[in-house]
Amino acid sequence: MAVxxxxxxxxxxxxxxxxxxxGVKRADEALEDAVEFGTMTAKQAAQASKELRSQAKKExxxxxxxxxxxxxxxxxxxxNVTSSTEEDLATLEKLGKLRKSGVITEKEFQAKKKKILGKI
Structure with a gap:
């Protein structure tokens, strides 16, 4: 029986x-698949990263x-506001001179003054 x-x-x-x-053969095949998948993923990640960087640069x-x-x-x-303000002040000065010289009345001057100062 020993035999x-x-x-x-x-x-x-x-x-x-x-x-x-x-088992070793299957493990080796699984490892090769994992390496291949990892490489593919790394390539995809690099491409996605490149696309995102490009999009970020454009944005x-x-x-x-x-x-x-x-x-x-x-x-x-x-x-424009500054120019307008300067122009409005110059217009007020001119209106003041016209009022003093009697070309426009005090009432006309006050009406124009009110309108101009309302814009400022």
């Missing part, structure tokens, strides 16, 4: 060795452009 037991153990060890070899440029436009509009509006 039968020895043969049985040998068969068992061969089956175990074969199963281990298949930054657009925001900068709009910001500069708004600032320019603000400066223009401020200049």
């Amino acid at each position: 039968k037991k020895a043969g049985y153990i040998e068969k068992f060890l061969k089956k175990a060795d074969k199963a281990l070899q298949e 930054r440029a657009e925001l900068k452009k709009r910001g500069v436009k708004k600032i320019t509009e603000g400066i223009t509006a401020a200049k």
